[in-house]
Amino acid sequence: MRYRANFTRQSPSECNALRSLKMLTLSQDDVLKILPKVDVFTTVEAMFGALGRGEAVQPKQVQTLFPGNKGDYINYSGVWMSAGVYGLKTSPFIVHDKGYTVTAWTLLMSTETGEPMLLVDSSRLTLERTAATTAVAVKYLSKKEAKKLAVIGSGAQALAHIRYVSGLRNWESIKVWSLNSSELTAEKQEEFKRAGNGVLEFAPTKEIALEEADVILLCTSAASAVIKACDIKGSPLITSISTNAPGAHEIDPAMLANMEVYCDCTATTATVAGEMKLAAQSGCWSPEMVKGDLGALVNGSCPVPTGDKPVFFRSIGQGLEDVAVALAVMKEFQK
DSSP, X not given: OOOOSOOSOOOHHHHHHHHHOOOEEEOHHHHHHHGGGOOHHHHHHHHHHHHHTTSEEOOOOEEEEOGGGOEEEEEEEEEEGGGTEEEEEEEEEEEOSXXXXXXXXEEEEETTTOOEXXXXXXXXXXXXXXXXXXXHHHHHHSOTTOOEEEEEOOXXXXXXXXXXXXXXXOOSEEEEEOTTGGGOOXXXXXXXXXXXXXXXXXXXXXXXXXXXXXXXXXOOOOSSOSXXXXXXXXXXXXXXXXXXXXXXXXXXXXXXXXXXXXXXXXXXXXXXXXXXXXXXXXXXXXXXXXXXXXXXXXXXXXXXXXXXXXXXXXXXXXXXXXHHHHHHHHHHHTX
């Protein structure tokens, strides 16, 4: 335990140091102005490369529950030593009498001076880093000749995912389906189509969306499976982000036994992700069967998919993703 022996008085030099401490604070509006100048994909890819080389450390998420079922805080932290930064994103879910509040803020601190450098509203950054992480997985795990993309979901994450993967392969078709995709406004549908570079269409059914898909992006808030083995033909790449709900999963856990499984970070995901926990509990799969994670894939230190089985990639969201993107935003702001 580290603590100050005398809590009652600080020296003049300590008081002066505190007064001279300068920390950049960025709002959501600031972030939206800066983001178009930031290469989020390359930033996230570089961070995972550093993690795979041992230049960064990714702890597990920490959840702090409020008493009386009034909500929680989930804390995502990480240290990217070669970039000189430690960071913590804290995201509360606060329950009110009517409704709830969800926010996200990231604090960056220097690993050289120990001083805070940035406090940034991370609501939009969370959206971007999540989609960029999936895109890195698509780059390394999907077949080079992949032509058909299916997206299950029609919310903000689905749209962001399409933006990030649209240029990774020469897609001939992008099909989007969700339970409420037919309710999207004409303006929102047009936004999806622009992101899909002219080859995107909304499928009338899930079955049509998945037909002959080479890559399937699951971007839902479902707590239980939206994909089962009977839905899949051939050996596509399936990516999943799911939700933070306990045991949440977007594919049938039993499917893992017949898939090549990868994740964002093996040390933090393989025993936590809903379908992985459920599959392990049933005895049909174990965390040791994960073939690799993004750090290993970026560095070429794990096997790539054989192409003989469907491939599954699971992301739960890592603190280092938040740290990396917040750092890139800070540097762009300071130019």
